Amino acid sequence: MDSKIIKKEKLLSLLERFIADYHVLAPVREDGVLFYRPVDIPGDIELNPGRSVLPPKGRLFPQTEALYGYRVEGEKLTLNEYVEEERQVVLFGVHPCDLRSFAVLDAVFLEEPRDAYFAARRNNTVLVGVSCSSVLPECFCTTYGISPVEGNGADIHLTDVGAGAYLVEILTPRGKDLLQKFESFFEDNVAGAAEAKRAKEASLVKKISLQVKVDGLHEKMASIFENPYWEKLSRRCLGCGVCTYVCPTCHCFDIMDDGTKEEGERFRCWDSCLFREYTLHTSGHNPRHALAQRLRNRFFHKLSYNNQRYNTEGCVGCGRCVALCPVNIDIREVIGTVRGLV
Amino acid sequence: MKEITEVLQRVAARLFNEGLEMFIGYESGSGLAKARPFFAAAQEETAALVFNPFCVHNLAKYLVRFPKAKIAVVVKGCDSGAVERLVRERNLDRTKITVIGVPCGGMLAREKVMAELPQDAEITTVTDRRDAFVLQTSKDERVLDKKAYLLEKCLTCSQNNPVGVDLMLGKEAPPVGEPGKDPFARLKEISALAPPARAAFWDRLMKRCLRCYACREVCPACSCTECCFEQAVPGWQKGATWLSKAITLSDNYHYHLIRAFHAAGRCTGCGECERVCPVRIPLMLLNKKLAGDVEELFGPAPPDAPSALYTYSAGDKDEFS
Structure with missing residues (x-):
C-alpha cells in the first residue's frame, strides 16, 4: 500500500480540481446540520466532517430513484431504462463506519441478480475516505471491528495527522490512478505520520463510551x-x-x-x-x-x-x-x- | 428535582394499589442529560420513574394506544392541552385516565447542555433554582442559566403549569418564559418577506424533508388511526395514494401543508414535531401561522368549545362565495 502526504491548502486546491473534473459530493453544513451535497466551492466542504444526518448511501441508493419510463403509442410500447450513464463522481469525506456500510450494501445489491442501477452508481463513484477526528457519545464502530482511522473500502483515505497535513493512503487501483493524475498535489510520506495515525486511533478508541459485544x-x-x-x-x-x-x-x-x-x-x-x-x-x-x-x-x-x-x-x-x-x-x-x- | 421524582414514584405506587394498569411517565435515558418515555405496568416498576428538565416528550398521544386500560399519565404545562384535546375529540375516555400534572421549570436544550459538560461526566443531581438549573456532576457543579440553556419554546412559554389535571405534584411554578419575548417573532419575520424570498426560505427547508413522518407520529393532533397519506385513493388503480412516495419538493410541500391544515386550530403548541425532526425543519412556524389564521377567521376559541375545524356556523367567513 502506497502512502503520501497532502498539506491542507493543497487539499483545498485538489478539491477545486476535483470539482472541475468530476461531480463532487461532500459533507456541507446547512443550518448546523451536516449533509452530503453536490459541491461547487471547495471552501463549503467540511474537511473533518463528523456525523452527517443522512449517511452517504443515497449516492448509491437514492431515496427516490426512477427505474424506467414507459410510453404507449397505438400498439407500440417503448421502455426507457434510467441506469446511470458512465460518469465520474467523487464522494468525498466518508468516515470508516460509512465506508463499511458500502460493503454491506454491496452484498445486497451486487449479488445475483445484480441490481443494475446500484452497480452503475457504484462503478461511477470514487470514494475518498476521511478518518474521524472526534468520537460522539453514540459512536460504537469498534463493536464491529471498525477502526475510526482505517479507510477499508475507500479508494484513497485521508487522516489529519496534525500540523496542517493529511496522511493519504492509496488503497485501490482506482485510488492509484487518481494519485497519478494529480501527483503534483502530494508530497512523499514523512516519518512520524503513521505513528501520528496510530496515536490518533488510540485516543479516539478510548473515547468510545459504551462498549458492547455482538460476537456469536x-x-x-x-x-x-x-x-x-x-x-x-x-x-x-x-x-x-x-x-x-x-x-x-x-x-x-x-x-x-x-x-x-x-x-x-x-x-x-x-x-x-x-x-x-x-x-x-x-x-x-x-x-x-x-x-x-x-x-x-x-x-x-x-x-x-x-x-x-x-x-x-x-x-x-x-x-x-x-x-x-x-x-x-x-x-x-x-x-x-x-x-x-x- | 429529587423531591418531585420521589413524589412521582410514591403517587404511581399508590395508584397501582388502587387498580391502575399502566403508568406513563419518564425514566432516565441511555445518554447523559437524557430522559425517555417510560411505561410502568406494575407497582415494582415505578421506582424507575424520574422527572427532570430533560423530560421533553409529550406523552399524551401514547394514551390512545391503551383505550381500555386504567391509565395514568404525567403531563407538563405544554402537554396538558393535548390530553384535553384528545378527550374533547372523543379519542380518549377521560374517566379511565388519571392525569398527573408537574409544574414545569422549563426543559433544557440537550445540545447546549452537552456542549457544556465533560463527556465522561455523570449528572448526579439537578436542582431548579428558578432562574437557573444547577447540575451536580461527578466532576463539578454547573449553573445553567435558563435564559441561555432552555429550549427555545420554553423561553416564550406562558403555560408551564398544567391545567385540567387530577393530581398536581408540587407548588405552582413561576413563569419560565422571558417577559416580552414574542413567540411569533420569527413567524412575523418570515411573513414579512417578499413572496419570492419567502418561497426560497421554505423551498430550502422543504427540500430537506425525508418524509420519515416523525412529526406526524409524535403529534397528538394527528390522531387518525389511518392517515390520509396512507390511504388508497378510492376508485383509482390499486395502490394509488393521495401523496406520491417519491421525495420531491411538491410532494413534501403537499405533505406538510395538508398536515398543518389538519392540525389548524387543534395544535396545542407542544412543539414535539419540531423537536423530533431529524433535519430541523422549523415546523412550529407553520402551526403558529395556521393558529393565527384560524383565530383571525373564526375568533378566539372559547375554552370548552370544539376547535374551529370541528364546527360549522352559517356566519363563518366564506371567501369562495
Missing part, C-alpha cells in the same frame, strides 16, 4: 423471537422512519408507478419497516401488523438476518439511530438486553 449473537437471536421484550420496547416507539432512514445499511425499498395509461415512470423509494404500510398485502393482511413486530424486524435485520443471508454484520456502529431516535431507542442497549436473554 446472531445465531442465538432466533430463540428470542417471541420474547415479550419486543412488545415492551415498542411501547415508546413512535413508528416513525427516522432510524431506518438515517441508517447506512437499511436498504428496504418500495416500487411505485407514476403516470397515465399512455406514459409514465416506475420508481423505487426507501421504505421503512416501522411504517404501518410496510409489507401490507393487497388483501389488507399484514404479517407485521403490530408495531412490536415491525420494531423487532428492524433489530433482527441489524443483528441477525444480515449475518445469515450475507455473512456480514447488518450494523456498522455509526450511532445515527441512537442519536436521532426521538424516544431514545438505543441499539446498544438492545444488544445488551438481548445478550442477557439468549
Whole structure:
C-alpha cells in the first residue's frame, strides 16, 4: 500500500480540481446540520466532517430513484431504462463506519441478480475516505471491528495527522490512478505520520463510551423471537422512519408507478419497516401488523438476518439511530438486553 | 428535582394499589442529560420513574394506544392541552385516565447542555433554582442559566403549569418564559418577506424533508388511526395514494401543508414535531401561522368549545362565495 502526504491548502486546491473534473459530493453544513451535497466551492466542504444526518448511501441508493419510463403509442410500447450513464463522481469525506456500510450494501445489491442501477452508481463513484477526528457519545464502530482511522473500502483515505497535513493512503487501483493524475498535489510520506495515525486511533478508541459485544449473537437471536421484550420496547416507539432512514445499511425499498395509461415512470423509494404500510398485502393482511413486530424486524435485520443471508454484520456502529431516535431507542442497549436473554 | 421524582414514584405506587394498569411517565435515558418515555405496568416498576428538565416528550398521544386500560399519565404545562384535546375529540375516555400534572421549570436544550459538560461526566443531581438549573456532576457543579440553556419554546412559554389535571405534584411554578419575548417573532419575520424570498426560505427547508413522518407520529393532533397519506385513493388503480412516495419538493410541500391544515386550530403548541425532526425543519412556524389564521377567521376559541375545524356556523367567513 502506497502512502503520501497532502498539506491542507493543497487539499483545498485538489478539491477545486476535483470539482472541475468530476461531480463532487461532500459533507456541507446547512443550518448546523451536516449533509452530503453536490459541491461547487471547495471552501463549503467540511474537511473533518463528523456525523452527517443522512449517511452517504443515497449516492448509491437514492431515496427516490426512477427505474424506467414507459410510453404507449397505438400498439407500440417503448421502455426507457434510467441506469446511470458512465460518469465520474467523487464522494468525498466518508468516515470508516460509512465506508463499511458500502460493503454491506454491496452484498445486497451486487449479488445475483445484480441490481443494475446500484452497480452503475457504484462503478461511477470514487470514494475518498476521511478518518474521524472526534468520537460522539453514540459512536460504537469498534463493536464491529471498525477502526475510526482505517479507510477499508475507500479508494484513497485521508487522516489529519496534525500540523496542517493529511496522511493519504492509496488503497485501490482506482485510488492509484487518481494519485497519478494529480501527483503534483502530494508530497512523499514523512516519518512520524503513521505513528501520528496510530496515536490518533488510540485516543479516539478510548473515547468510545459504551462498549458492547455482538460476537456469536446472531445465531442465538432466533430463540428470542417471541420474547415479550419486543412488545415492551415498542411501547415508546413512535413508528416513525427516522432510524431506518438515517441508517447506512437499511436498504428496504418500495416500487411505485407514476403516470397515465399512455406514459409514465416506475420508481423505487426507501421504505421503512416501522411504517404501518410496510409489507401490507393487497388483501389488507399484514404479517407485521403490530408495531412490536415491525420494531423487532428492524433489530433482527441489524443483528441477525444480515449475518445469515450475507455473512456480514447488518450494523456498522455509526450511532445515527441512537442519536436521532426521538424516544431514545438505543441499539446498544438492545444488544445488551438481548445478550442477557439468549 | 429529587423531591418531585420521589413524589412521582410514591403517587404511581399508590395508584397501582388502587387498580391502575399502566403508568406513563419518564425514566432516565441511555445518554447523559437524557430522559425517555417510560411505561410502568406494575407497582415494582415505578421506582424507575424520574422527572427532570430533560423530560421533553409529550406523552399524551401514547394514551390512545391503551383505550381500555386504567391509565395514568404525567403531563407538563405544554402537554396538558393535548390530553384535553384528545378527550374533547372523543379519542380518549377521560374517566379511565388519571392525569398527573408537574409544574414545569422549563426543559433544557440537550445540545447546549452537552456542549457544556465533560463527556465522561455523570449528572448526579439537578436542582431548579428558578432562574437557573444547577447540575451536580461527578466532576463539578454547573449553573445553567435558563435564559441561555432552555429550549427555545420554553423561553416564550406562558403555560408551564398544567391545567385540567387530577393530581398536581408540587407548588405552582413561576413563569419560565422571558417577559416580552414574542413567540411569533420569527413567524412575523418570515411573513414579512417578499413572496419570492419567502418561497426560497421554505423551498430550502422543504427540500430537506425525508418524509420519515416523525412529526406526524409524535403529534397528538394527528390522531387518525389511518392517515390520509396512507390511504388508497378510492376508485383509482390499486395502490394509488393521495401523496406520491417519491421525495420531491411538491410532494413534501403537499405533505406538510395538508398536515398543518389538519392540525389548524387543534395544535396545542407542544412543539414535539419540531423537536423530533431529524433535519430541523422549523415546523412550529407553520402551526403558529395556521393558529393565527384560524383565530383571525373564526375568533378566539372559547375554552370548552370544539376547535374551529370541528364546527360549522352559517356566519363563518366564506371567501369562495
